[in-house]
Amino acid sequence: MRLYLNWIMSGCLLFVSSIAVAEEKQESTEDAKPFLTIKVVDEAGKPVEGARTGMIAVVNGYDREQGAKWSFGHFEQKSDAEGIIRFHNPDKYRGMVYVRHAGRSLVAVKRTDLLGDLPSPLILTMSPACHVTWKIESSQLDQRGKEIGAVRGFSSAENMICQWCNESGSILHFYLPPGIFTLVAAGESICPVEKNIEIKAGQTELDAGTTDTAALKYKLLTGKPAPEIVDVQEWKNGPVKLSQLRGKVVVLEFWGWWCGPCVIRGIPELFQLREEYSKDDLAIVGIHVSYGEDDEVNSIGEMDEKLAQVREKVWKGKQIDFPVAFTRNRKLAFAPGGAKVAHSRMSVEYGINEFPTLIVIDRQGNVFGKLMLWKKADREKLKQLIEAK
Incomplete structure (x- = not known):
């Protein structure tokens, strides 16, 4: 393409x-x-x-x-x-x-x-x-x-x-x-x-x-069972299966070390969520997607090396302590016969073509939808979902 x-x-x-x-x-x-x-x-x-x-x-x-x-x-x-x-x-x-x-x-x-x-x-x-x-x-x-x-x-x-x-x-x-x-x-x-x-x-x-x-598939998944995490090359703080997280609200953050908005805004938002909500109520899982030959890394170790300055200057020394699935880099189509512009199987499974993207899964394991935590209304939706036990 x-x-x-x-x-x-x-x-x-x-x-x-x-x-x-x-x-x-x-x-x-x-x-x-x-x-x-x-x-x-x-x-x-x-x-x-x-x-x-x-x-x-x-x-x-x-x-x-x-x-x-x-x-x-x-x-x-x-x-x-x-x-x-x-x-x-x-x-x-x-x-x-x-x-x-x-x-x-x-x-x-x-x-x-x-x-x-x-x-x-x-x-x-x-x-x-x-x-x-x-x-x-x-x-x-x-x-x-x-x-x-x-x-x-x-x-x-x-x-x-x-x-x-x-x-x-x-x-x-x-x-x-x-x-x-x-x-x-x-x-x-x-x-x-x-x-x-x-x-x-x-x-x-x-x-x-x-x-x-x-x-995009996430629009068609609302109210339906969330696809399991697949085609993972390596885990950080894992592995974990979505089926193991039933009973909790789950946020899946699709991101990459190469994505400025992801590391400047997306990951810090997850740090804040971790401080606000108990692990018993909210599970956070990162889905790391490599992007392009020039930006690709082959392991969690290489990813962490790329993020060294970000951890120091942007994250103020904070470490990612939630599970991160390091997906395999693949060139796939979002739909049959379409252009091969997706970069991972997980991107196809959830229909992710912008980064960062946060997908929320309810306590029953069904897709709630895509939220943007920098929007007050979306943060309120997440809060209500977590509090509705």
Whole structure:
């Protein structure tokens, strides 16, 4: 499967909105020599003033009357009167330039990290934007009376993401120039899905149709017996079986040492749960999932080594004292015939495509659902479940 589809699997889209709206001032770089200079021009070759670009380009919602709500993240820039945009910080540049001029409905997309010696300035011709719409459905969820929930997606060109779409319901919106693109969609309830499109010159609207995608398994397991923990390479503070934990509320935390939100937020939340509730009432089990060849570790020992600085600086010396199942790294599909983008058998069994994810199991051994402990309402749900003996 293409590399960019895996970006969703690691939960990158969970933080698109927060990155896009973060109030961080760009350090002054006016005196620094730019590592990349581009000049944006229209199809007549005239400079385009006021075109926007940034670290990311995100549609953060859509209204029929008002149109799309845009963000360009940190380091947003605008082209000057000569159409010039200068990039000074290579650490904040991903190799893809996406430029948009809202008033003139012009866009340009160009991957530059593969071009070798770049001219200065690099000329980018902006074309009339094509508004692409793509509707995502799940008949599996519809048949069970469940909502599809938040759908997120991105478009990619030349095997690199160029524009994200978030918070626009089940219809994704993209604004792209002529060319060949791949659209990818995923969400909290659905399996990732992709679609290839071609935009022709002069085309300003493209309906990419409706795609029916499978539901993630945890949405179908609510109220049903929780699948047993399987395909474990090694245990830390274990082993343990879910069948042994009947009579207790169980939280399964799907996480990885490579996942920043997991180790910065997820694991500390579990430490707090352990302090709040007795082991007689609440059992905590970690499901560690390796991710990608560069991030893979082969044992609990290697995982602990990777977490040494985190334990010291983030966890304040606390150790993981609950069982952790170190799962085997496998490339599997979430649904028959689907893309092999899951990284463990447990990810498939529970339908986990974002990290961290916390699944709660009730005292009878049935799946209660997915909770986000940073939400007050979800913490209250867990509290009520634990207290309802």
